[in-house]
Amino acid sequence: MTSEARLSLTLSRYIAKRYFGGFLIILASLGTIIFLLEVLELLRKGATRPDVTFHLVLQMAFLKVPHTLQKLIPFAALLGGMFVFWRLSRSSEMVVARASGISVWQFLAPAVVVAVSVGVFFITAVNPLGSTMRLRFEQLERDYFRGHASQLAISRSGMWLRQANDRTKSVIHAVRRTSEDMTLRDVTVYLFDDKNKFSRRLDAGDAHLADGTWELKNVLVTSPGKPSTRQDTYSLPTNWTEDKIKDSFSPPETLSFWQLPGFIDLLDKAGFAATRHRVYWYSLLAIPVMLGAMVLISASFSLRMARRGGVATLIGSGVLFSFFILFLSNVVHAYGLANIIPALLAAWTPAWVTLLIGLSVLLFMEEG
16 A cells, blocks of 8 residues: 555656646747737837837836736646647556556646646735736836826725816815715815915815816815815816726736735725726636646547547647637626626636536546
């Protein structure tokens, strides 16, 4: 029994090492291709901008690498597994293992453990690094390609919003927003002239975003050196719209796995929908399950095709299934963002569908 345990441990380490090596090769290959494409795209966008140098382009492309790898790992898990299991089948190593009484589940267990471990490592360690680098990428993109900085921020004290025109600048603070429409509660507005000199402060019970103006009600106007006055209404010109405000929130990709729950809570308390961030966070949680499911799918493809010697069919099947998963993910995520289905269901559906397909095919091959 001790000899069998040692043999099982040795075989498990061998399979795990082979799978991890194949996974890294595919991930590095896909990552390099995407990196080069990103460099070309940034060069194209910066061709007419003299301040965009080649060094800046390389820096920006490098800043997107961790986020890119995070998106590629499910496909690397699939293609890497197909490559490794096909080679093990062609070299008869899998045949020998199966002949010694090892089931397909035992044979795949080390690879599944490696895949799940890689998923946990990515969401807990690589994702925080990638979110920081993605935030820096967003800042550089705003500075060199968009030409403007973010003018809205959400904090525990509420929402802060900046706006400006040719004559005045203003900073708006609101504790929260109503869920029915774009109406801010407990509003404070700081007004500045064109020389950035403070001119007055407005305290209002609420401010409603109308067409081109903020309509403040029950306003206390305070100016330097003058007594405060009370006005029933006050119209403040603005170029903000509800869509622009929603689009100005920090993209979920710039927040780490550990920061997302707190930011989602801030959005909920401020009265804004956190659906996009919630779907993204649930998607991160589903990554380990998705990678484990991809191992099962890769085994079901490679074992069946290896018996028939169809290398081209094997590769084509993997690519087609990758497109299927990508399509499914995009569709259910779109439904989740539109609140047609719950965010949790939208994020976890691709992983569970992949897992069920892999289990079904392997059960049929093993027991059928």
